[in-house]
Amino acid sequence: MAHIKINETLPGIRGLMDFRPETAKPMNDLAEILLRGDNTLSRGDRELIATYVSYLNGCFFCQNAHGGIAQHYLQCDLNFIDGIKENYKTSDIPDKLKALLEIAASVQKGGKNVTGEEVGQARKFGATEMEIHDTVLISAAFCMFNRYVDGLGTSAPLDRNFYVERGKQRAEEGYANFNPNN
Amino acid sequence: MAHIKVPEGVPGIRSLVVFRPETGTPLYELAQVLLRKESPLSTAERELIAAYVSSLNQCLFCTSSHAAAARELYGDDRETVDKTLKNVDNAPIGPKLRALLHIAGKVQQSGMAVTVQDIAEARRQGSGDREIHDTVLIAATFCMFNRYVDGLASWTPTDPEVYGEMGKRLAEHGYQPTKKD
Numbered sequence: 001m002a003h004i005k006i007n008e009t010l011p012g013i014r015g016l017m018d019f020r021p022e023t024a025k026p027m028n029d030l031a032e033i034l035l036r037g038d039n040t041l042s043r044g045d046r047e048l049i050a051t052y053v054s055y056l057n058g059c060f061f062c063q064n065a066h067g068g069i070a071q072h073y074l075q076c077d078l079n080f081i082d083g084i085k086e087n088y089k090t091s092d093i094p095d096k097l098k099a100l101l102e103i104a105a106s107v108q109k110g111g112k113n114v115t116g117e118e119v120g121q122a123r124k125f126g127a128t129e130m131e132i133h134d135t136v137l138i139s140a141a142f143c144m145f146n147r148y149v150d151g152l153g154t155s156a157p158l159d160r161n162f163y164v165e166r167g168k169q170r171a172e173e174g175y176a177n178f179n180p181n182n
Numbered sequence: 183m184a185h186i187k188v189p190e191g192v193p194g195i196r197s198l199v200v201f202r203p204e205t206g207t208p209l210y211e212l213a214q215v216l217l218r219k220e221s222p223l224s225t226a227e228r229e230l231i232a233a234y235v236s237s238l239n240q241c242l243f244c245t246s247s248h249a250a251a252a253r254e255l256y257g258d259d260r261e262t263v264d265k266t267l268k269n270v271d272n273a274p275i276g277p278k279l280r281a282l283l284h285i286a287g288k289v290q291q292s293g294m295a296v297t298v299q300d301i302a303e304a305r306r307q308g309s310g311d312r313e314i315h316d317t318v319l320i321a322a323t324f325c326m327f328n329r330y331v332d333g334l335a336s337w338t339p340t341d342p343e344v345y346g347e348m349g350k351r352l353a354e355h356g357y358q359p360t361k362k363d
Contacts (some may be wrong), residue, residue: 003301003318004311016315022215024317029208037204058294101332110239111332119185129186133202136185136333144326150293151285151318153301 003153012061012156014180024180027145028034031175034138039129043171044073045097046138048084049104053139055085061147061156066142068167078160082162096125100135107139185189193339194243194331209327213357216320222312226255227279228320229352230266231286235321237267238290241328243338244338247325278307282317289321 006015017024035046047070054062067081074080084091088101095171099122106113114136122132157163188197192278193354199206217228229252236244249267253260259274270283281304288295296318331338339345 002295003298004314014272019317020315021310022219023212026208026212026215030205030212033204033208057292107329107333111241111329111334114185114333114335116185130202133186133198133334137202137205137330140326140329140333141330144322147289147293147322147325148319151289151296151322152293152315153298 001151002155003151006152007048008155012065012154012181013145015154016152017178018180024178028175028178030141031145034134034141036174039130039134040128041100042073043132045100046134047073048081048093048097049101049135049138050082050142051081052088052101053104053142054107054146056105057143057146057150059063059142059150061154062142062146064160064163065166065170066155068163068165069171070167071164072167072171078164085176093124095108096122099125100127100131103132103135104139107136108143111140160173183208183335184337185333188334190338191337193337193344194247195327197336198330198334210357212323213327216316216323218356221316222310223282223316224255225353226252227282228316229255230263230279231283231317231320232324233263234267234270234283235286235290235324238287238327239325239328239332241332243331243336244324244328245359246338246342246345247348247352251343251352254353256339276307278304278309278313280311281307281308283315285314286321289318290325293318293322 002015004019006019008015008088010018035050036043047066050066051063051070054066071078071081071172084093088098099118103114103118106115106118119132184197188201190258191198199209216272217232221228229248233245233248233252236248248265252263256262262274263332266275270280273280283301285296285304288300300316
């Protein structure tokens with residue numbers, strides 16, 4: 001049971017967006033631009049950053065919901081996603097993405113944890129100003145989404161395969177016209 | 183120096199919104215809905231929650247600007263703001279706001295830190311679903327804004343007068359991405 005009276009058939013953030021559509025709209029607009037809008041970072045890479053930050057925040061719903069979407073875009077399996085969470089540094093991903101995940105992890109701890117060296121490292125591997133900006137904002141945004149979902153005690157399906165199925169649908173429909181009842 | 187090439191002399195989140203207006207628009211819209219639009223909590227109370235969470239995150243820019251806005255909105259009771267930021271437990275605020283600030287402090291640590299007892303206490307002091315929802319989302323949102331502002335090392339003015347002016351503008355005009363602050 002969530003801490004406030006919401007439609008309990010809607011898991012995670014969906015019950016909250018149904019409770020308060022006025023705040024849901026700018027949150028979904030933000031997610032749409034950050035995760036799906038035109039970008040030199042692929043949608044898969046951006047969803048992976050969102051998944052990793054949600055994992056660091058221990059948010060079961062968000063890490064699985066976005067992990068499912070990342071899986072769809074990257075055409076990978078759950079083991080690959082779990083490997084990134086466990087140790088992205090030894091995962092089979094490009095150095096640039098590793099450097100961006102390091103920045104995202106620092107943001108998760110607190111904005112001041114991001115160092116000039118980390119940003120320099122990302123640049124060295126080819127990250128642009130915009131990619132560094134978007135990585136910081138994706139991480140910061142998920143520090144919001146995760147707290148919103150868990151701070152109000154929402155429930156989430158425990159079967160991780162549920163999210164893999166959902167991931168395909170969310171990837172196709174996007175966030176902008178998100179209907180929490182679908 | 184900020185970590186990315188943002189315009190010089192533009193403080194805090196403004197410089198980031200100039201750098202990336204596409205994300206700036208929904209960010210300001212979210213702040214406007216949460217801090218200014220209809221809510222059972224007053225605009226002064228909501229700005230105080232924002233300033234309090236920002237102070238826990240040690241984000242000087244957000245703490246200073248939202249504390250300044252809260253002082254304007256509290257008017258004659260402006261000292262409430264600084265007393266609360268100094269110590270919530272003996273601040274001159276009602277038990278309802280104190281219980282909500284306690285929840286906001288938990289959200290700042292982690293969403294999972296909020297307990298059913300925290301919620302029950304807020305309800306006992308007169309909060310309903312909307313107060314609890316808005317408090318959690320304001321706290322969560324400032325965990326984003328604070329990380330955005332400091333994660334990119336945007337410019338933080340140290341002159342208190344700069345924030346005084348900012349507070350007046352925020353109190354009067356709210357959050358509009360196209361206008362200054």
